[in-house]
Amino acid sequence: MSIGHTLLGLLETGPRHGYDLKRAFDERFGHDRPLHYGQVYSTMSRLLKNGLVEVEGVEPGGGPERKRYAITEAGVTDVADWLAQPEKPEPYLQSTLYTKVVLALLTHRSAADILDTQRTEHLRLMRELTRRKQDGDLADQLICDHALFHLDADLRWLELTAARLGRLAEEIGA
Amino acid sequence: MSGALLSAEGLDKTYGRTPALAGVRFSIRAGEVVAVMGPSGSGKSTLLHCLAGIVRPDAGTVRYDGRELTALSDSARSALRRQDFGFVFQFGQLVPELSCLENVALPLRLNGERRKAAEAKARGWLERLEVEDVAGHRPGEVSGGQGQRVAVARALVTAPRVVFADEPTGALDSLNGERVMTLLTDAARETSAAVVLVTHEARVAAYSDREVVVRDGRIRDLAGVA
Numbered sequence A: 001m002s003i004g005h006t007l008l009g010l011l012e013t014g015p016r017h018g019y020d021l022k023r024a025f026d027e028r029f030g031h032d033r034p035l036h037y038g039q040v041y042s043t044m045s046r047l048l049k050n051g052l053v054e055v056e057g058v059e060p061g062g063g064p065e066r067k068r069y070a071i072t073e074a075g076v077t078d079v080a081d082w083l084a085q086p087e088k089p090e091p092y093l094q095s096t097l098y099t100k101v102v103l104a105l106l107t108h109r110s111a112a113d114i115l116d117t118q119r120t121e122h123l124r125l126m127r128e129l130t131r132r133k134q135d136g137d138l139a140d141q142l143i144c145d146h147a148l149f150h151l152d153a154d155l156r157w158l159e160l161t162a163a164r165l166g167r168l169a170e171e172i173g174a
Numbered sequence B: 001m002s003g004a005l006l007s008a009e010g011l012d013k014t015y016g017r018t019p020a021l022a023g024v025r026f027s028i029r030a031g032e033v034v035a036v037m038g039p040s041g042s043g044k045s046t047l048l049h050c051l052a053g054i055v056r057p058d059a060g061t062v063r064y065d066g067r068e069l070t071a072l073s074d075s076a077r078s079a080l081r082r083q084d085f086g087f088v089f090q091f092g093q094l095v096p097e098l099s100c101l102e103n104v105a106l107p108l109r110l111n112g113e114r115r116k117a118a119e120a121k122a123r124g125w126l127e128r129l130e131v132e133d134v135a136g137h138r139p140g141e142v143s144g145g146q147g148q149r150v151a152v153a154r155a156l157v158t159a160p161r162v163v164f165a166d167e168p169t170g171a172l173d174s175l176n177g178e179r180v181m182t183l184l185t186d187a188a189r190e191t192s193a194a195v196v197l198v199t200h201e202a203r204v205a206a207y208s209d210r211e212v213v214v215r216d217g218r219i220r221d222l223a224g225v226a
Protein backbone atom coordinates (compact mmCIF):
# COMPACT_ATOMS: atom_id res chain seq x y z
CA MET A 1 0.00 0.00 0.00
CA SER A 2 1.27 3.46 -0.83
CA ILE A 3 1.81 5.33 2.44
CA GLY A 4 2.68 8.52 0.58
CA HIS A 5 -0.62 8.59 -1.28
CA THR A 6 -2.53 7.67 1.84
CA LEU A 7 -1.00 10.48 3.90
CA LEU A 8 -1.55 12.85 1.00
CA GLY A 9 -5.19 11.81 0.77
CA LEU A 10 -5.65 12.41 4.49
CA LEU A 11 -4.11 15.86 4.09
CA GLU A 12 -6.61 16.65 1.37
CA THR A 13 -9.34 16.71 4.02
CA GLY A 14 -7.46 19.56 5.74
CA PRO A 15 -3.98 20.65 6.90
CA ARG A 16 -2.55 18.66 9.81
CA HIS A 17 0.50 18.43 11.99
CA GLY A 18 2.86 15.51 11.57
CA TYR A 19 1.73 13.78 14.78
CA ASP A 20 -1.91 14.32 13.90
CA LEU A 21 -1.33 12.79 10.47
CA LYS A 22 0.23 9.69 12.00
CA ARG A 23 -2.66 9.34 14.41
CA ALA A 24 -5.24 9.68 11.63
CA PHE A 25 -3.42 7.07 9.57
CA ASP A 26 -3.16 4.61 12.46
CA GLU A 27 -6.79 5.09 13.37
CA ARG A 28 -8.14 4.52 9.90
CA PHE A 29 -5.65 2.26 8.18
CA GLY A 30 -3.03 1.15 10.68
CA HIS A 31 -5.00 -1.69 12.24
CA ASP A 32 -2.33 -4.02 13.53
CA ARG A 33 0.66 -2.11 12.18
CA PRO A 34 0.85 1.56 13.11
CA LEU A 35 3.28 3.84 11.28
CA HIS A 36 6.64 4.68 12.80
CA TYR A 37 7.34 8.37 13.21
CA GLY A 38 10.40 7.82 11.04
CA GLN A 39 8.21 6.66 8.16
CA VAL A 40 6.02 9.73 8.49
CA TYR A 41 8.97 12.14 8.42
CA SER A 42 10.75 10.51 5.53
CA THR A 43 7.51 10.34 3.56
CA MET A 44 6.63 13.95 4.33
CA SER A 45 10.06 15.23 3.35
CA ARG A 46 9.77 13.36 0.05
CA LEU A 47 6.30 14.83 -0.59
CA LEU A 48 7.66 18.26 0.33
CA LYS A 49 10.57 17.92 -2.06
CA ASN A 50 8.21 16.88 -4.85
CA GLY A 51 5.97 19.86 -4.24
CA LEU A 52 2.96 17.76 -3.27
CA VAL A 53 2.69 19.31 0.20
CA GLU A 54 3.83 22.54 1.79
CA VAL A 55 4.58 23.57 5.36
CA GLU A 56 1.97 25.95 6.66
CA GLY A 57 3.49 26.62 10.02
CA VAL A 58 5.62 25.18 12.78
CA GLU A 59 4.61 24.92 16.41
CA PRO A 60 7.13 26.07 18.96
CA GLY A 61 9.36 23.30 20.18
CA GLY A 62 10.61 22.33 16.69
CA GLY A 63 10.73 18.70 15.55
CA PRO A 64 9.13 17.45 12.34
CA GLU A 65 6.02 16.25 14.18
CA ARG A 66 5.29 19.91 14.98
CA LYS A 67 5.18 20.98 11.35
CA ARG A 68 1.77 21.71 9.97
CA TYR A 69 1.46 20.34 6.44
CA ALA A 70 -1.03 21.29 3.71
CA ILE A 71 -1.62 19.60 0.38
CA THR A 72 -0.79 21.55 -2.81
CA GLU A 73 -2.67 21.59 -6.12
CA ALA A 74 -0.13 19.13 -7.47
CA GLY A 75 -0.78 16.96 -4.44
CA VAL A 76 -4.53 16.88 -5.07
CA THR A 77 -3.91 15.86 -8.67
CA ASP A 78 -1.57 13.15 -7.46
CA VAL A 79 -4.22 11.72 -5.13
CA ALA A 80 -6.84 11.85 -7.87
CA ASP A 81 -4.55 10.01 -10.30
CA TRP A 82 -3.74 7.34 -7.74
CA LEU A 83 -7.39 6.78 -6.86
CA ALA A 84 -8.44 6.58 -10.49
CA GLN A 85 -5.74 4.07 -11.40
CA PRO A 86 -6.89 0.47 -10.87
CA GLU A 87 -4.56 -1.78 -8.92
CA LYS A 88 -2.86 -4.63 -10.64
CA PRO A 89 -5.13 -7.57 -9.82
CA GLU A 90 -3.38 -9.84 -7.37
CA PRO A 91 -4.34 -11.53 -4.15
CA TYR A 92 -4.54 -9.55 -0.91
CA LEU A 93 -5.31 -6.23 -2.50
CA GLN A 94 -8.00 -5.51 0.04
CA SER A 95 -6.00 -3.20 2.26
CA THR A 96 -5.04 -0.93 -0.64
CA LEU A 97 -8.54 -0.95 -2.06
CA TYR A 98 -10.05 -0.33 1.33
CA THR A 99 -7.72 2.64 1.79
CA LYS A 100 -8.67 4.05 -1.60
CA VAL A 101 -12.37 3.67 -0.92
CA VAL A 102 -12.15 5.39 2.47
CA LEU A 103 -10.03 8.22 1.08
CA ALA A 104 -12.43 8.70 -1.82
CA LEU A 105 -15.31 9.02 0.63
CA LEU A 106 -13.35 11.40 2.85
CA THR A 107 -12.40 13.60 -0.10
CA HIS A 108 -15.88 13.40 -1.66
CA ARG A 109 -14.86 11.59 -4.78
CA SER A 110 -16.79 8.66 -6.23
CA ALA A 111 -15.87 5.51 -4.33
CA ALA A 112 -18.24 3.54 -6.57
CA ASP A 113 -16.12 4.50 -9.58
CA ILE A 114 -13.00 3.18 -7.89
CA LEU A 115 -14.69 -0.14 -7.21
CA ASP A 116 -16.09 -0.39 -10.73
CA THR A 117 -12.79 0.50 -12.35
CA GLN A 118 -11.10 -2.17 -10.29
CA ARG A 119 -13.77 -4.69 -11.13
CA THR A 120 -13.23 -4.03 -14.84
CA GLU A 121 -9.53 -4.63 -14.38
CA HIS A 122 -10.14 -7.85 -12.48
CA LEU A 123 -12.55 -9.14 -15.08
CA ARG A 124 -10.11 -8.34 -17.82
CA LEU A 125 -7.52 -10.56 -16.20
CA MET A 126 -10.13 -13.23 -15.49
CA ARG A 127 -11.03 -13.24 -19.17
CA GLU A 128 -7.43 -13.65 -20.14
CA LEU A 129 -6.99 -16.54 -17.69
CA THR A 130 -10.19 -18.18 -18.93
CA ARG A 131 -8.93 -17.99 -22.50
CA ARG A 132 -5.56 -19.39 -21.49
CA LYS A 133 -7.31 -22.16 -19.62
CA GLN A 134 -9.39 -23.13 -22.62
CA ASP A 135 -6.34 -23.33 -24.85
CA GLY A 136 -4.13 -25.06 -22.32
CA ASP A 137 -3.52 -28.50 -20.88
CA LEU A 138 -4.70 -29.68 -17.48
CA ALA A 139 -1.74 -28.14 -15.67
CA ASP A 140 -2.55 -24.74 -17.21
CA GLN A 141 -6.15 -25.20 -16.26
CA LEU A 142 -5.37 -25.91 -12.64
CA ILE A 143 -2.99 -22.97 -12.34
CA CYS A 144 -5.42 -20.59 -14.02
CA ASP A 145 -8.29 -21.85 -11.88
CA HIS A 146 -6.37 -21.10 -8.72
CA ALA A 147 -5.85 -17.51 -9.83
CA LEU A 148 -9.45 -17.27 -11.03
CA PHE A 149 -10.86 -18.33 -7.68
CA HIS A 150 -8.75 -15.72 -5.89
CA LEU A 151 -9.77 -12.99 -8.29
CA ASP A 152 -13.36 -14.09 -7.89
CA ALA A 153 -13.08 -13.67 -4.13
CA ASP A 154 -11.74 -10.14 -4.65
CA LEU A 155 -14.61 -9.37 -6.97
CA ARG A 156 -17.16 -10.51 -4.44
CA TRP A 157 -15.55 -8.21 -1.93
CA LEU A 158 -15.74 -5.33 -4.44
CA GLU A 159 -19.42 -6.07 -5.01
CA LEU A 160 -20.24 -6.27 -1.33
CA THR A 161 -18.32 -3.09 -0.59
CA ALA A 162 -20.14 -1.28 -3.40
CA ALA A 163 -23.41 -2.26 -1.75
CA ARG A 164 -22.22 -0.91 1.60
CA LEU A 165 -20.73 2.43 0.59
CA GLY A 166 -23.55 4.42 2.14
CA ARG A 167 -23.07 2.82 5.53
CA LEU A 168 -19.30 3.04 5.34
CA ALA A 169 -19.49 6.77 4.58
CA GLU A 170 -21.64 7.24 7.66
CA GLU A 171 -19.38 5.22 9.90
CA ILE A 172 -16.19 7.03 8.93
CA GLY A 173 -17.93 10.38 9.17
CA ALA A 174 -17.37 11.34 5.52
CA MET B 1 -24.06 2.01 -32.72
CA SER B 2 -23.00 0.78 -36.13
CA GLY B 3 -22.55 -2.95 -36.56
CA ALA B 4 -24.97 -3.74 -33.77
CA LEU B 5 -27.21 -6.74 -34.38
CA LEU B 6 -29.40 -5.95 -31.40
CA SER B 7 -29.57 -2.62 -29.62
CA ALA B 8 -31.73 -0.75 -27.16
CA GLU B 9 -32.08 2.93 -26.45
CA GLY B 10 -33.73 4.70 -23.53
CA LEU B 11 -35.39 1.61 -22.05
CA ASP B 12 -37.71 2.26 -19.12
CA LYS B 13 -39.73 -0.40 -17.35
CA THR B 14 -41.64 -0.04 -14.11
CA TYR B 15 -43.51 -2.79 -12.29
CA GLY B 16 -46.17 -1.09 -10.19
CA ARG B 17 -44.01 1.39 -8.36
CA THR B 18 -40.79 -0.57 -8.74
CA PRO B 19 -38.59 0.95 -11.42
CA ALA B 20 -36.82 -2.04 -12.96
CA LEU B 21 -35.07 -0.22 -15.82
CA ALA B 22 -34.39 3.48 -16.27
CA GLY B 23 -32.92 4.90 -19.45
CA VAL B 24 -30.96 1.82 -20.41
CA ARG B 25 -28.89 1.69 -23.55
CA PHE B 26 -27.39 -1.55 -24.78
CA SER B 27 -25.95 -3.03 -27.93
CA ILE B 28 -24.41 -6.25 -29.10
CA ARG B 29 -22.83 -7.34 -32.38
CA ALA B 30 -23.05 -10.63 -34.20
CA GLY B 31 -20.62 -13.13 -32.71
CA GLU B 32 -20.20 -11.14 -29.53
CA VAL B 33 -20.75 -12.51 -26.02
CA VAL B 34 -21.80 -9.78 -23.59
CA ALA B 35 -22.21 -10.46 -19.88
CA VAL B 36 -24.90 -8.54 -18.03
CA MET B 37 -23.89 -8.36 -14.41
CA GLY B 38 -25.14 -6.62 -11.30
CA PRO B 39 -26.70 -7.28 -7.91
CA SER B 40 -29.91 -9.21 -7.40
CA GLY B 41 -32.96 -7.15 -8.31
CA SER B 42 -30.96 -4.63 -10.33
CA GLY B 43 -32.92 -5.31 -13.53
CA LYS B 44 -30.79 -7.84 -15.42
CA SER B 45 -33.59 -10.26 -16.25
CA THR B 46 -35.93 -7.39 -17.09
CA LEU B 47 -33.36 -6.09 -19.56
CA LEU B 48 -32.99 -9.52 -21.12
CA HIS B 49 -36.75 -9.89 -21.43
CA CYS B 50 -37.09 -6.48 -23.06
CA LEU B 51 -34.26 -7.21 -25.50
CA ALA B 52 -35.86 -10.51 -26.43
CA GLY B 53 -39.27 -8.98 -26.97
CA ILE B 54 -40.82 -10.99 -24.14
CA VAL B 55 -41.58 -7.89 -22.08
CA ARG B 56 -42.63 -4.63 -23.67
CA PRO B 57 -40.78 -1.65 -22.17
CA ASP B 58 -42.77 1.39 -21.01
CA ALA B 59 -40.51 3.60 -23.07
CA GLY B 60 -37.56 3.23 -25.38
CA THR B 61 -36.81 1.17 -28.45
CA VAL B 62 -35.26 -2.19 -29.18
CA ARG B 63 -33.82 -2.68 -32.66
CA TYR B 64 -32.94 -6.06 -34.06
CA ASP B 65 -31.35 -6.45 -37.47
CA GLY B 66 -32.75 -3.16 -38.74
CA ARG B 67 -36.27 -3.76 -37.38
CA GLU B 68 -37.84 -2.08 -34.43
CA LEU B 69 -38.92 -4.89 -32.14
CA THR B 70 -41.04 -2.63 -30.02
CA ALA B 71 -43.14 -1.69 -33.07
CA LEU B 72 -43.88 -5.25 -34.25
CA SER B 73 -47.19 -6.97 -33.59
CA ASP B 74 -47.26 -9.66 -30.92
CA SER B 75 -47.45 -12.43 -33.47
CA ALA B 76 -44.60 -11.01 -35.54
CA ARG B 77 -42.51 -10.78 -32.40
CA SER B 78 -43.16 -14.32 -31.33
CA ALA B 79 -42.34 -15.58 -34.80
CA LEU B 80 -39.08 -13.68 -34.63
CA ARG B 81 -38.34 -15.15 -31.21
CA ARG B 82 -38.97 -18.65 -32.52
CA GLN B 83 -36.82 -18.27 -35.59
CA ASP B 84 -33.98 -15.98 -34.67
CA PHE B 85 -33.61 -16.22 -30.90
CA GLY B 86 -32.60 -19.02 -28.57
CA PHE B 87 -33.18 -19.08 -24.82
CA VAL B 88 -31.51 -20.71 -21.84
CA PHE B 89 -33.02 -20.08 -18.45
CA GLN B 90 -32.08 -21.16 -15.00
CA PHE B 91 -34.87 -23.67 -14.42
CA GLY B 92 -38.18 -25.07 -15.54
CA GLN B 93 -37.57 -24.69 -19.20
CA LEU B 94 -37.84 -28.23 -20.52
CA VAL B 95 -41.25 -29.71 -21.22
CA PRO B 96 -41.56 -32.49 -18.62
CA GLU B 97 -43.74 -34.79 -20.77
CA LEU B 98 -41.28 -34.89 -23.66
CA SER B 99 -38.01 -36.78 -23.85
CA CYS B 100 -34.80 -34.75 -23.90
CA LEU B 101 -34.45 -35.45 -27.60
CA GLU B 102 -38.01 -34.27 -28.26
CA ASN B 103 -37.38 -31.19 -26.15
CA VAL B 104 -34.39 -30.24 -28.25
CA ALA B 105 -36.27 -30.97 -31.47
CA LEU B 106 -39.28 -28.95 -30.35
CA PRO B 107 -38.19 -25.48 -31.58
CA LEU B 108 -37.51 -26.95 -35.02
CA ARG B 109 -40.91 -28.70 -35.04
CA LEU B 110 -42.57 -25.40 -34.13
CA ASN B 111 -40.83 -23.84 -37.10
CA GLY B 112 -42.39 -26.51 -39.31
CA GLU B 113 -39.54 -28.98 -39.74
CA ARG B 114 -40.35 -32.65 -40.15
CA ARG B 115 -39.85 -34.90 -37.16
CA LYS B 116 -37.07 -36.97 -38.66
CA ALA B 117 -34.96 -34.05 -39.77
CA ALA B 118 -35.62 -32.20 -36.53
CA GLU B 119 -34.63 -35.16 -34.37
CA ALA B 120 -31.49 -35.80 -36.38
CA LYS B 121 -30.36 -32.23 -35.78
CA ALA B 122 -31.38 -32.46 -32.14
CA ARG B 123 -29.31 -35.60 -31.69
CA GLY B 124 -26.31 -33.83 -33.17
CA TRP B 125 -26.63 -31.07 -30.59
CA LEU B 126 -27.09 -33.52 -27.72
CA GLU B 127 -23.84 -35.18 -28.81
CA ARG B 128 -22.09 -31.90 -29.02
CA LEU B 129 -23.23 -31.03 -25.50
CA GLU B 130 -22.11 -34.49 -24.38
CA VAL B 131 -25.53 -35.66 -23.23
CA GLU B 132 -26.56 -38.00 -26.06
CA ASP B 133 -26.99 -40.81 -23.53
CA VAL B 134 -30.00 -39.10 -21.94
CA ALA B 135 -31.75 -38.49 -25.29
CA GLY B 136 -34.58 -40.86 -24.39
CA HIS B 137 -34.98 -39.70 -20.79
CA ARG B 138 -37.56 -37.25 -19.56
CA PRO B 139 -36.24 -34.03 -17.97
CA GLY B 140 -37.31 -35.34 -14.55
CA GLU B 141 -34.94 -38.27 -14.96
CA VAL B 142 -31.72 -36.36 -15.59
CA SER B 143 -29.39 -34.44 -13.30
CA GLY B 144 -29.43 -30.65 -13.09
CA GLY B 145 -26.23 -30.43 -15.09
CA GLN B 146 -27.50 -32.75 -17.79
CA GLY B 147 -30.78 -30.86 -17.96
CA GLN B 148 -28.89 -27.62 -18.40
CA ARG B 149 -26.88 -29.05 -21.27
CA VAL B 150 -30.08 -30.25 -22.89
CA ALA B 151 -31.47 -26.73 -22.49
CA VAL B 152 -28.39 -25.28 -24.16
CA ALA B 153 -28.76 -27.76 -27.00
CA ARG B 154 -32.36 -26.69 -27.39
CA ALA B 155 -31.37 -23.02 -27.46
CA LEU B 156 -28.81 -23.62 -30.19
CA VAL B 157 -30.62 -26.14 -32.39
CA THR B 158 -32.33 -23.53 -34.56
CA ALA B 159 -28.97 -21.81 -35.21
CA PRO B 160 -30.30 -18.63 -33.61
CA ARG B 161 -28.66 -15.30 -34.32
CA VAL B 162 -29.06 -14.23 -30.71
CA VAL B 163 -28.89 -16.47 -27.67
CA PHE B 164 -30.38 -15.13 -24.44
CA ALA B 165 -29.03 -16.91 -21.40
CA ASP B 166 -30.25 -15.98 -17.92
CA GLU B 167 -27.99 -17.49 -15.25
CA PRO B 168 -27.42 -20.55 -17.44
CA THR B 169 -25.08 -22.11 -14.91
CA GLY B 170 -27.00 -21.05 -11.82
CA ALA B 171 -27.77 -24.56 -10.62
CA LEU B 172 -24.47 -26.15 -11.57
CA ASP B 173 -21.24 -26.90 -9.74
CA SER B 174 -18.04 -25.24 -10.98
CA LEU B 175 -16.92 -28.00 -13.27
CA ASN B 176 -20.29 -28.41 -14.97
CA GLY B 177 -20.81 -24.68 -15.11
CA GLU B 178 -17.49 -24.19 -16.86
CA ARG B 179 -18.18 -26.98 -19.30
CA VAL B 180 -21.59 -25.54 -20.20
CA MET B 181 -20.05 -22.10 -20.68
CA THR B 182 -17.30 -23.48 -22.91
CA LEU B 183 -19.78 -25.39 -25.02
CA LEU B 184 -22.19 -22.47 -25.24
CA THR B 185 -19.63 -19.84 -26.15
CA ASP B 186 -17.76 -22.11 -28.58
CA ALA B 187 -20.95 -22.95 -30.40
CA ALA B 188 -22.05 -19.34 -30.46
CA ARG B 189 -18.72 -18.09 -31.79
CA GLU B 190 -18.70 -20.74 -34.46
CA THR B 191 -22.11 -19.71 -35.77
CA SER B 192 -21.53 -15.97 -35.16
CA ALA B 193 -24.48 -15.86 -32.82
CA ALA B 194 -24.61 -13.01 -30.33
CA VAL B 195 -24.99 -14.10 -26.70
CA VAL B 196 -26.61 -11.96 -24.02
CA LEU B 197 -25.41 -13.66 -20.86
CA VAL B 198 -27.00 -12.64 -17.57
CA THR B 199 -24.90 -13.75 -14.64
CA HIS B 200 -23.86 -12.56 -11.23
CA GLU B 201 -20.81 -14.81 -11.29
CA ALA B 202 -17.54 -13.29 -12.39
CA ARG B 203 -16.13 -16.66 -13.36
CA VAL B 204 -19.02 -17.14 -15.77
CA ALA B 205 -18.76 -13.56 -17.04
CA ALA B 206 -15.11 -14.25 -17.80
CA TYR B 207 -16.29 -16.27 -20.81
CA SER B 208 -17.71 -13.08 -22.36
CA ASP B 209 -16.03 -10.54 -24.60
CA ARG B 210 -17.15 -7.63 -22.42
CA GLU B 211 -19.49 -6.94 -19.57
CA VAL B 212 -22.07 -4.32 -18.67
CA VAL B 213 -23.08 -3.75 -15.08
CA VAL B 214 -26.66 -2.95 -14.14
CA ARG B 215 -27.25 -1.13 -10.87
CA ASP B 216 -30.69 0.06 -9.82
CA GLY B 217 -32.01 -0.31 -13.34
CA ARG B 218 -29.20 1.66 -14.94
CA ILE B 219 -26.17 0.52 -16.85
CA ARG B 220 -23.02 1.77 -15.24
CA ASP B 221 -21.10 3.08 -18.14
CA LEU B 222 -17.45 2.24 -17.90
CA ALA B 223 -16.62 3.29 -21.43
CA GLY B 224 -13.24 4.90 -21.41
CA VAL B 225 -11.95 2.58 -18.75
CA ALA B 226 -9.31 0.46 -20.38
Ligand SMILES: Nc1ncnc2c1ncn2[C@@H]1O[C@H](COP(=O)(O)OP(=O)(O)OP(=O)(O)O)[C@@H](O)[C@H]1O
Pocket (backbone or CB within 6 Å): B015, B016, B018, B019, B020, B038, B039, B040, B041, B042, B043, B044, B045, B046, B047, B200
Ligand atom coordinates in the same frame (compact mmCIF):
# COMPACT_ATOMS: atom_id res chain seq x y z
N1 LIG C 1 -43.05 -9.56 -13.21
C1 LIG C 1 -42.72 -8.69 -12.27
N2 LIG C 1 -43.64 -8.09 -11.49
C2 LIG C 1 -43.32 -7.20 -10.55
N3 LIG C 1 -42.06 -6.81 -10.29
C3 LIG C 1 -41.07 -7.36 -11.01
C4 LIG C 1 -41.35 -8.33 -12.03
N4 LIG C 1 -40.17 -8.70 -12.58
C5 LIG C 1 -39.21 -8.00 -11.93
N5 LIG C 1 -39.75 -7.20 -11.00
C6 LIG C 1 -38.98 -6.26 -10.13
O1 LIG C 1 -38.13 -5.50 -10.94
C7 LIG C 1 -36.85 -5.38 -10.34
C8 LIG C 1 -35.78 -5.96 -11.26
O2 LIG C 1 -35.99 -7.36 -11.33
P1 LIG C 1 -35.12 -8.33 -12.23
O3 LIG C 1 -35.78 -9.66 -12.22
O4 LIG C 1 -34.89 -7.70 -13.55
O5 LIG C 1 -33.76 -8.36 -11.40
P2 LIG C 1 -32.43 -9.23 -11.63
O6 LIG C 1 -31.30 -8.26 -11.76
O7 LIG C 1 -32.63 -10.20 -12.72
O8 LIG C 1 -32.29 -9.98 -10.22
P3 LIG C 1 -31.76 -11.48 -9.89
O9 LIG C 1 -30.26 -11.41 -9.93
O10 LIG C 1 -32.22 -11.69 -8.48
O11 LIG C 1 -32.35 -12.44 -10.86
C9 LIG C 1 -36.96 -6.05 -9.00
O12 LIG C 1 -37.21 -5.07 -8.04
C10 LIG C 1 -38.11 -7.00 -9.16
O13 LIG C 1 -38.76 -7.21 -7.93
Ligand SMILES: [Mg+2]
Pocket (backbone or CB within 6 Å): B044, B045, B046, B166
Ligand atom coordinates in the same frame (compact mmCIF):
# COMPACT_ATOMS: atom_id res chain seq x y z
MG1 LIG D 1 -32.82 -12.33 -12.80
